[in-house]
Amino acid sequence: LQKEFIQAQVVLKRLQSEGFEAYFVGGSVRDALLGRPIHDIDIATSAYPEEVKHVFKKTFDLGIEHGTVLVLSGKQQYEVTTFRTESKYTDYRRPDKVKFVSDLTEDLKRRDFTVNAFAMTVDGEIIDVFDALSDLENKILRAVGKAEERFNEDALRIMRGMRFAADLDFDIEDETFEAMKSHAKLLPKISIERIFVELEKLMLSPNWRKGLRTLNQSEAFKYLPGFEELDLNDFSEDYQFKSSEQAWALLYLKFHTFDLKAWKVSNDFNKKTKLIVKAYYEKAWTLENIYSYGLEIAQLADDLKFGQGLELDLSIPQNIYDLLQIHSKSEILVKGADLIKEGHPPGPSLGQLLNKIELNIVNNKLKNQKEEILAYVKTISC
Numbered sequence: 592l593q594k595e596f597i598q599a600q601v602v603l604k605r606l607q608s609e610g611f612e613a614y615f616v617g618g619s620v621r622d623a624l625l626g627r628p629i630h631d632i633d634i635a636t637s638a639y640p641e642e643v644k645h646v647f648k649k650t651f652d653l654g655i656e657h658g659t660v661l662v663l664s665g666k667q668q669y670e671v672t673t674f675r676t677e678s679k680y681t682d683y684r685r686p687d688k689v690k691f692v693s694d695l696t697e698d699l700k701r702r703d704f705t706v707n708a709f710a711m712t713v714d715g716e717i718i719d720v721f722d723a724l725s726d727l728e729n730k731i732l733r734a735v736g737k738a739e740e741r742f743n744e745d746a747l748r749i750m751r752g753m754r755f756a757a758d759l760d761f762d763i764e765d766e767t768f769e770a771m772k773s774h775a776k777l778l779p780k781i782s783i784e785r786i787f788v789e790l791e792k793l794m795l796s797p798n799w800r801k802g803l804r805t806l807n808q809s810e811a812f813k814y815l816p817g818f819e820e821l822d823l824n825d826f827s828e829d830y831q832f833k834s835s836e837q838a839w840a841l842l843y844l845k846f847h848t849f850d851l852k853a854w855k856v857s858n859d860f861n862k863k864t865k866l867i868v869k870a871y872y873e874k875a876w877t878l879e880n881i882y883s884y885g886l887e888i889a890q891l892a893d894d895l896k897f898g899q900g901l902e903l904d905l906s907i908p909q910n911i912y913d914l915l916q917i918h919s920k921s922e923i924l925v926k927g928a929d930l931i932k933e934g935h936p937p938g939p940s941l942g943q944l945l946n947k948i949e950l951n952i953v954n955n956k957l958k959n960q961k962e963e964i965l966a967y968v969k970t971i972s973c
């Protein structure tokens with residue numbers, strides 16, 4: 592048993608000592624079996640949310656109506672969810688109401704894919720209701736139950752499926768894949784923010800090309816804003832994105848119709864992505880453009896060019912960045928007030944003068960040193 596589970600054992604034991612059933616469930620069990628790093632540990636229990644809150648000192652409501660309570664234990668936090676089924680889905684998104692049940696198997700049946708539907712006892716014994724161990728061994732992603740029904744209930748599962756197939760490097764089982772294809776038209780019913788999260792995880796996985804290929808084959812891309820038919824030959828192999836903005840910059844570069852606004856990303860995300868795109872088109876790195884983009888953006892853009900085998904500018908951003916005397920205006924050792932003291936009138940011309948000083952310092956034509964800057968100002972003002 593991995594150390595993360597050993598730490599979490601107290602939570603299960605505590606629930607059991609109160610007479611409830613409790614198991615480890617979800618992605619953490621899957622990842623443990625695959626020998627992958629374990630992120631968050633989810634727990635399923637027969638206790639009702641109010642009972643969970645009663646059993647533990649430190650808890651936090653995470654959607655009581657869905658049965659989830661966050662339990663803080665040690666320095667860790669665990670999502671503890673009451674066994675439940677999902678009754679009717681009338682809008683293809685969220686269950687109308689959840690029904691708590693007394694039985695673990697019922698809870699596992701509502702889960703999306705077999706490899707996400709393991710449970711594990713406190714001692715590390717695996718409960719495998721859907722023969723998921725053989726899917727795990729054969730690297731197959733298979734919907735729990737009837738694939739068509741499951742995607743009809745919740746179309747986000749289609750995106751999740753493609754994300755998991757890429758992330759785990761699994762193949763999607765035929766019936767599951769056919770159902771993805773036939774139900775992709777329900778994707779517009781899902782909020783774009785939730786689709787974004789899945790696509791982001793897909794793009795940040797090492798196998799994102801495989802994920803995009805599946806997106807293409809299933810024709811799900813037709814229902815995503817700005818996606819056109821993909822030509823994966825445009826994308827180099829083995830490229831690992833370093834940030835979500837960088838991945839989105841590549842999509843933006845590839846799809847002429849790509850509209851970030853339609854994805855409802857934050858202004859900050861939008862800005863950063865567009866800066867990477869702009870920096871990507873720079874013919875060469877210079878003191879001026881590295882100063883204006885900042886090192887991070889320049890490196891992400893440089894990376895994209897390199898990753899795609901375009902001609903590589905030999906002057907790498909870091910080397911140029913190291914030559915910069917300043918990284919923002921505030922680092923200039925002469926301020927507007929100093930110039931006014933020297934007799935320069937306030938007003939727009941002062942700003943222009945400061946810009947000139949900044950440019951010269953960036954280009955290393957002027958030292959960022961008070962006397963030198965003031966002497967320089969004298970030479971241009973007379």
Ligand code: ATP
Binds near residue numbers: 633703707
């Ligand atoms: P990750 O490694 O990305 O966290 P995960 O498998 O833990 O993957 P989560 O989104 O954290 O995925 O969800 C935890 C578990 O809840 C899943 O393993 C799955 O059993 C179940 N689940 C989550 N979303 C859905 C859904 N839309 N439909 C059915 N089951 C779901």
Ligand code: MG
Binds near residue numbers: 617618630
């Ligand atoms: Mg998880």
